[in-house]
Amino acid sequence: MALIPLIAAAAIVFGLVLKGIDRIVAARMQARIGPPVTQPFTDIKKLLMKENIVPRNSVPLIFNLMPVIALASALLVILYLPIAGFPPLLEGSGDLVLVLYILIFPSLAMVIGGFASGSPYATVGAQREMVTMMSYEFPLAITAVTTAWLVSSAGHAASFSLYTIATANVWALVGPIGLVGLLLLFIALLFVMPGELAKIPFDSAEAETEIAGGLLVEYSGTNLALFYLTDAVKTVAMASIITAIFLPFSIGPLFGFAGNESIAAEIVFYILKVIAVVFVGTTFARVAIARFRITQIVKVYLGHTTAIALLGLALVTADVLLGGV
Amino acid sequence: MRLSRDKNSFKISVGPVHPALKEPIQLNCLIAGEKIKSVDFELSQAHRGIEWIATRRNPIQILYLAERICGICNICHTISFCTAVEKIAGIEVPARAQYVRTMGAELERIHSHLLWAGVAAHELGFDSAMHYTWKAREKVLDVIELLSGNRITKGIPTIGGVRRDFEEKNHAKIIEAVEYYRSVFGKLKAIFLDDPVIKSRTKDIGVLTKKDALTLCAVGPTARASGIARDVRQDEPYAAYPDFGLKAITPDQLTGEIKGDVFDRIVVRLLEVAQSADILEFCVKNMPGGKIVYEEKPIKLLAQLKGVHGEATGRLEAPRGEVFHYVKLVGEESPYSWKVKPPTYSNLLPWIPMLEGEQVADIPIIAASIDPCMSCCNRAVVAENNENVLNHDMLHRLSVEKTENIRGQLA
Numbered sequence: 037m038a039l040i041p042l043i044a045a046a047a048i049v050f051g052l053v054l055k056g057i058d059r060i061v062a063a064r065m066q067a068r069i070g071p072p073v074t075q076p077f078t079d080i081k082k083l084l085m086k087e088n089i090v091p092r093n094s095v096p097l098i099f100n101l102m103p104v105i106a107l108a109s110a111l112l113v114i115l116y117l118p119i120a121g122f123p124p125l126l127e128g129s130g131d132l133v134l135v136l137y138i139l140i141f142p143s144l145a146m147v148i149g150g151f152a153s154g155s156p157y158a159t160v161g162a163q164r165e166m167v168t169m170m171s172y173e174f175p176l177a178i179t180a181v182t183t184a185w186l187v188s189s190a191g192h193a194a195s196f197s198l199y200t201i202a203t204a205n206v207w208a209l210v211g212p213i214g215l216v217g218l219l220l221l222f223i224a225l226l227f228v229m230p231g232e233l234a235k236i237p238f239d240s241a242e243a244e245t246e247i248a249g250g251l252l253v254e255y256s257g258t259n260l261a262l263f264y265l266t267d268a269v270k271t272v273a274m275a276s277i278i279t280a281i282f283l284p285f286s287i288g289p290l291f292g293f294a295g296n297e298s299i300a301a302e303i304v305f306y307i308l309k310v311i312a313v314v315f316v317g318t319t320f321a322r323v324a325i326a327r328f329r330i331t332q333i334v335k336v337y338l339g340h341t342t343a344i345a346l347l348g349l350a351l352v353t354a355d356v357l358l359g360g361v
Numbered sequence: 362m363r364l365s366r367d368k369n370s371f372k373i374s375v376g377p378v379h380p381a382l383k384e385p386i387q388l389n390c391l392i393a394g395e396k397i398k399s400v401d402f403e404l405s406q407a408h409r410g411i412e413w414i415a416t417r418r419n420p421i422q423i424l425y426l427a428e429r430i431c432g433i434c435n436i437c438h439t440i441s442f443c444t445a446v447e448k449i450a451g452i453e454v455p456a457r458a459q460y461v462r463t464m465g466a467e468l469e470r471i472h473s474h475l476l477w478a479g480v481a482a483h484e485l486g487f488d489s490a491m492h493y494t495w496k497a498r499e500k501v502l503d504v505i506e507l508l509s510g511n512r513i514t515k516g517i518p519t520i521g522g523v524r525r526d527f528e529e530k531n532h533a534k535i536i537e538a539v540e541y542y543r544s545v546f547g548k549l550k551a552i553f554l555d556d557p558v559i560k561s562r563t564k565d566i567g568v569l570t571k572k573d574a575l576t577l578c579a580v581g582p583t584a585r586a587s588g589i590a591r592d593v594r595q596d597e598p599y600a601a602y603p604d605f606g607l608k609a610i611t612p613d614q615l616t617g618e619i620k621g622d623v624f625d626r627i628v629v630r631l632l633e634v635a636q637s638a639d640i641l642e643f644c645v646k647n648m649p650g651g652k653i654v655y656e657e658k659p660i661k662l663l664a665q666l667k668g669v670h671g672e673a674t675g676r677l678e679a680p681r682g683e684v685f686h687y688v689k690l691v692g693e694e695s696p697y698s699w700k701v702k703p704p705t706y707s708n709l710l711p712w713i714p715m716l717e718g719e720q721v722a723d724i725p726i727i728a729a730s731i732d733p734c735m736s737c738c739n740r741a742v743v744a745e746n747n748e749n750v751l752n753h754d755m756l757h758r759l760s761v762e763k764t765e766n767i768r769g770q771l772a
C-alpha cells in the first residue's frame with residue numbers, strides 16, 4: 037500500500053508528459069513549433085498560484101468538491117490497471133466492470149461541477165457531456181464484455197480481471213475471423229478514447245469557440261488545476277486500458293532480458309505503447325478532424341462506432357463458436 | 362425584437378467578450394436545449410468616435426484615420442474617402458494610380474479572405490486548417506510589406522492618386538504570389554470544400570434565402586452566396602475594374618446550385634481569392650505609365666480643398682461587401698460631415714434569419730460566416746435610459762414635421 041502515492045505521482049507526471057508530447061506533436065503536424073514538453077507542468081504551476089474563484093450563484097460545497105472527486109477517481113482507476121504487464125495493485129478486489137464504472141466518475145464529477153457552477157455555458161456543456169457519455173458507453177461496454185467473454189471461453193478463471201485479459205493475450209485466442217473482429221473492437225475503442233477524454237472532434241462539452249470552455253468555464257485556480265490533472269491521469273488510464281486489452285505484448289522474452297533488465301525494458305516498452313495509443317487516439321484525431329456537433333457525436337457513437345463494435349462482437353463470437361477456424 | 366422568456370428555454374449571451382468573437386458584440390440567444398429559438402444583438406461595444414475626430418482634422422489627416430477604421434480592410438476606407446473628396450473637388454486620378462489602388466485592394470482581399478477562412482476553421486475546431494491557411498496568407502502579407510512597407514495598413518492612397526508607386530521591379534514578386542495562390546488553391550479547396558466534417562458542419566447551416574438577403578440588404582460575399590450577383594466592382598466599376606470587366610462570383614459557378622448556407626459563403630470567398638489573383642495579374646500586365654498623383658504637395662492640395670463646397674459619396678467593394686462614405690465639404694479646413702457605412706453594418710440583420718432554428722454549436726460559424734468586423738460599424742453609443750435617444754415614434758414625428766415644413770416652403 038506504500039506504493040499508492042508513488043503510483044499516483046508517477047501517473048500524474050506521466051500524464052502531464054503525455055500532454056506535453058501531444059501538444060508538441062500536434063503543433064508539428066500543424067506546421068507550428070509548439071510549446072516545450074514541460075509546458076503542462078508550467079501550466080499546473082501557474083494555475084496553483086492563481087486565485088480560486090467561486091461564482092456567487094454556484095453551490096460552493098459541490099463546486100469545490102467535484103475537482104477532488106474527479107482526480108481521486110481517475111487515480112483510483114490507475115490502481116486497477118495492469119501497468120507494463122505487472123499485476124495491478126488492487127488485483128482481486130475489482131475487475132474490468134468496476135474500472136469502467138470508476139472511469140465514468142471523473143466525467144460525472146465534471147458534469148455535477150458544471151451544473152453547480154450556475155453558468156448557462158456550463159449548463160449547456162454539462163448536458164452535452166452527459167449525452168456524450170451515454171453515447172460512448174455502449175460501444176465501450178461491448179468491447180469490454182466481448183474480450184472478457186473471449187478470455188473466459190478460452191478457459192481462464194476470473195476472466196473479467198484486466199490482468200487476466202492482459203496475460204491471456206486476446207490475439208492468441210482467435211482464428212482469422214476473430215482477428216478481424218478484434219481489430220474492429222480495437223478501432224471502436226480508439227474511437228471512444230477522444231470522447232472519453234473530451235478531445236476534438238468529440239469535445240463539444242468544452243467547445244471553446246462555442247460555449248467558452250463549457251463545463252470548465254467557471255473553474256479557475258486550484259480547482260481548474262485539479263481538473264487538468266484529472267485529464268492527464270485519465271489519458272494514462274484510457275491508454276493503459278487499450279494497451280492492456282489489445283497491446284498486451286511484452287518485449288522481455290524477445291531480447292532475452294531477465295530480472296531487473298526485463299522490468300526496465302517492459303516499462304520503457306509500455307511507455308512507448310501508451311504514447312503510440314495517445315498519438316493515434318487523440319493527437320491525430322484532433323489534428324485531422326473538425327469538431328462535431330452534439331447530434332453528430334451521438335450519431336458517430338451510437339451509429340457508426342456501435343456498428344463497428346457489434347460487428348466485431350459477432351465475428352469474435354462466430355470465431356469462438358466455430359472453434360477458431 | 363425582444364426576447365421572450367418561458368420555462369422551457371433560457372437565455373445565453375454570446376459576447377461582448379467570447380472566444381468565438383474576435384471583436385465585441387453581444388448576441389442574446391434564447392435557447393431550448395440545443396436549439397436557438399430567437400436572437401437579438403446589441404451593437405456598439407467599441408465606439409471610437411472616428412467621425413467626430415475627423416470633423417476636427419483636415420482631409421490629409423483623415424486619410425490616416427480612415428485607414429484605421431478597420432484593421433483588415435483598411436485600404437477600402439481610404440480609397441472610398443478619397444473618391445468622395447475627389448468628386449467634390451473635381452480631381453481626376455491618374456490612370457497609373459487607379460491601377461495601384463486596384464492592386465492594393467485586391468492584395469487586401471486575398472489576405473482578408475484567407476484570414477477569414479482561418480478563423481472559420483478555428484470556429485469549427487479545425488485548427489490544422491487554420492494554421493495552413495494562415496501560413497498561405499503570409500505570402501500576400503510579404504508582398505504587401507514589400508510594396509508598402511507595412512504588412513496590414515498600407516498608407517498608399519491619397520487624395521488625387523497614391524502616395525507610393527508599385528514599381529516595375531517589384532512586379533515579379535506580385536506574379537510570384539499570384540502563381541503561389543493558384544498552386545495552393547486546389548489544396549485550399551480540398552480542405553474547405555471536400556472535407557466531410559467541414560461539409561457536415563456548413564452545408565444547410567445558417568441559410569439566408571435570396572428573399573431575406575434582398576429585404577435585409579445583405580452585401581458582399583454574404584449576398585452573393587445567396588445568389589444575388591451584386592458587386593460594386595461589376596455594377597459601378599471604379600479604378601481599374603472597367604478595364605478588367607469583372608463578373609460577380611456566385612456559388613453556382615463551382616457547385617451548380619445556390620443554397621445560401623455557410624458552405625456557399627466559403628465557396629464564394631475561395632473563388633474570390635482566385636479572382637483577385639487574376640485581377641492582380643491583369644493589373645501587372647496592363648499597368649499604364651505616367652504620374653501617380655494629381656498634386657504632389659499636400660499643402661497645395663489642402664489649400665485647393667479648402668476652397669471647395671459640396672457633398673459626395675464614395676463607394677467600393679471591400680472584402681466584406683460594399684463600403685460607403687459620405688463627405689460634405691463647406692470651404693473650411695475640416696469637412697462639415699463624414700459618414701461611414703462599412704459592409705458589416707448591412708450584414709448584421711441577416712444574422713437573425715440565419716441563426717434562428719439552428720443549434721447552439723452553430724452560433725460561432727454562422728456568426729463568423731458574414732465575416733463580421735464590429736469595430737468598423739460602431740458609429741454611435743446609446744446609453745440606457747437616455748431621454749435624448751430618438752425612438753421610432755419620435756423619428757416618425759420629426760420626419761412628418763420636416764415634410765410639412767418642406768411642403769410649406771414649396772407652396
